[in-house]
Amino acid sequence: MKSRKAAAILVAPLVGALSLTACSGPGGENESTEAVSIDQDWSQADPITVDVFSGLANYMGIQSGWFGKIVEDKFNMELNIIAPNVAGGGDTLYNTRVSGGDLGDLVIVDKGQQMDELIQGGLLLDASRYYESMENVAPFDPAVEKLNEGSDGVYGFPTAVSTLLPTEPSEGLEPTFGAYLRWDLYGEIGYPDVSTLEDLLPVLQEMQRAQPEAENGQPTYAISLFGDWDGNMMVTAKQPATLYGYDELGFVLAAADGSDYQSIIDSDSEYVRALRFYFDANQMGLVDPESTTQNYDTMFSKYQNGQVLLAWWPWLGQSAYNTEERMAEGKGFELLPLDDQKVFSYGAEVYGGQQILGIGSGAEDPERLAAFIDWLYSPEGVMANSSQTMGSAGPEGLTWELGDDGEPALTDFGRQVFLEGGADVPAEWGGGAYEDGVSALNINTVLPKDVNPEIDSPYSYTYWPSYQESVANPLTEDWSSRVGGATTAMEYLETAGELIVAPGASYVAPPDGSEIEANRNQAKAAIIEHSWKMVFAKDEAEFESLLTSMQNTANGLGYEAVLEFDMANAQAQNESREAVAAEFG
Structure with a gap:
């Protein structure tokens, strides 16, 4: 990629290879390379509907509600979300649309293999001619250059970019992972010390006995699982490994500091x-028997109803159950201090996260889409658009406002949305339930922990002093008194030395070759099938038999070759982490 200035006037060489580049897309070879300004009043442009392919979206159809209205008012544009997660999952929808030569007008896909094949297939537009006037993206130019390194233009824009050091945690007040449990029930049984993961089981059993039924009369379970996020392995069986500093890369669990790499099917792996x-928990009657058939949404509703007592993510237990009313009663999920934990943390990504934004080569109005993308990096855009698991404060005037002291604070409506379980949006903002109007793109362009330069405060409202002062309640005060006075989970983990940060290097593993891909697909299917059976095995003998069967079956399906490939990638990932830490500090 050329520099920002040069990229705006880039002229790609017209060689035979153009048949495989984005320049060969609709209008590609004849398209002018003259710089184009995107600075105009798009609200007066003709209305258009834009097909948005988002690999992260959990909604399919026209973006509605307050975010849809903002986009319509500013750009006279509606977003038609195309979501593989809703259309059966996997790569089927992606492959079908790519084969048809049109993934979408605006695309959100993985960087690396997907981005590369879209460029080579002519499905991504070179946005060089618009880039110089994309002023809101300008502060993140190094990330844009890094993302497009080796290409002849600007085909993608990074997400989750940050101005923080890569050795600093990217998370806000809560880590990405952690053992979050119903703190009120934990207190009811006397706050017993928990030394290891396994020591958690008798504690959960006592908690379940203390409240065998939820408020809705349904049975309470310590643990509830779901399968629609399973990938290379059973996703909920990977999560406890993060308590000990590991994250996944293919079939490998890699320590954040590069000190250890594990094959997931080894008998002594995390x-x-x-x-x-989970097997032991099920033998004790602690696992929801509907786990094998329910999806994430069904499970989430159980957390909302108080039917589940343990969560591996703060954005599951806390966001579902911790309403302002319940916390005032001392009820809610809080982080459990495990004596031997070293919780994995993702360092801030100087070069952005794993997904990219791009303009489809067949887009009807690429200039307007470039303006929309640029807006997503503006303070207003970042506040309005965010992922569903780690969000910003929403639009000014609706969920938050500046006080007389110049400091941001949630409005009464914002408190209803974020602390009281939701609210209906006023008609002038688009109407409907607030949660139904949240951006279906499901990405952060800028890390919510970063500072909004217009208000000199983080994009995430959870950092605002006004918020922290207003949410002190019996639940958080009790938790704080038990963890040495820390007021946030991240403060506790950092002070206690129980956090390990993997520097944000924006590493992307190389694509699987055809043989590796075929072997991986067969092996992971066997691993997932056996994993679920092991959890619900009738006794220990059956568990051990299934473990041996999983190992033998996976190895017979080419697992070892894929593992060797993944191990090399895990080590390369660590090298990139060490390099970015050395370069940026």
């Missing part, structure tokens, strides 16, 4: 340890 944990 993955198999988690399967044993």
